[in-house]
Amino acid sequence: MTAGGNTRTRRSPKWWLVATNAVTVLVTLCYAVLLWNTGTEGEFFVGLFGLLALLGLGVVWIIITIIGLLAYRTFLASLITPLIVLTGMGLAWAEIPQKLAWWASRDALGRAASTCDEHGDSGRIGVYTITRVQRTPDGCLFYTDGGFLNRVGFAHLPGGAPATPPAVMQYTSLGGPWYRFMEPWD
Structure with a gap:
């Protein structure tokens, strides 16, 4: 909206930033548990529940990102979560947790x-x-x-x-x- 030559942008509301950061923190925690569980030969069901939690958080992330993009024209804060997911996938694919656990044990x-x-x-x-x-x-x-x-x-x-x-x-x-x-x- 412009008024007198000034451009005003809608700021992201606090709830959206809190929700985005909460999803990012929870995804990070899920990946930490999954990578630890994988590296230490942990229980199957811990891995299964971790993957299900990541799936649920992915759905929440998509919803929050769409709201941020459509309603507030912002999405940069939402990009951190996919970077964490890609990093976790890369670590798992390269078997880094298993190699570190073996080295330590x-x-x-x-x-x-x-x-x-x-x-x-x-x-x-x-x-x-x-x-x-x-x-x-x-x-x-x-x-x-x-x-x-x-x-x-x-x-x-x-x-x-x-x-x-x-x-x-x-x-x-x-x-x-x-x-x-x-x-x-x-």
């Missing part, structure tokens, strides 16, 4: 593997929640929560993975005597 797992004290109680080794430790003829298995229906974890196999692993066990090398293993659900 490798020494603690190595100390635990040197004794391989079998137990069925959950406990932390490094950043991982280990649900079970099992001695095998080839080394030591550390089970984690991360496999939904499959049993997964880390294997310390000083002699290398068995040339003919049991039909149900699959190994992926992490370097040195360390492997990721998966026992598919029957």
Whole structure:
């Protein structure tokens, strides 16, 4: 609207800025939880609920952004959220959380593997929640929560993975005597 040569713009109302910032903060928190859960072999349902929360926040973000664009001709504050989403997706795609968790936990797992004290109680080794430790003829298995229906974890196999692993066990090398293993659900 112009009056006497001055241009007046509608300012974004406080509620819109608060809502936009709240969505941005909640999306950031969801991604932090999801990336931690992914990196630490966390529980499947934590990841599922995190993704559902992100989906709901995405719908709220779209609505707030459309309102800001149509009613107040502003959207710049809304651009922060997609940048956070793209950054989180990039970190997950590059497996940065998994690499950082492994880097932070490798020494603690190595100390635990040197004794391989079998137990069925959950406990932390490094950043991982280990649900079970099992001695095998080839080394030591550390089970984690991360496999939904499959049993997964880390294997310390000083002699290398068995040339003919049991039909149900699959190994992926992490370097040195360390492997990721998966026992598919029957």
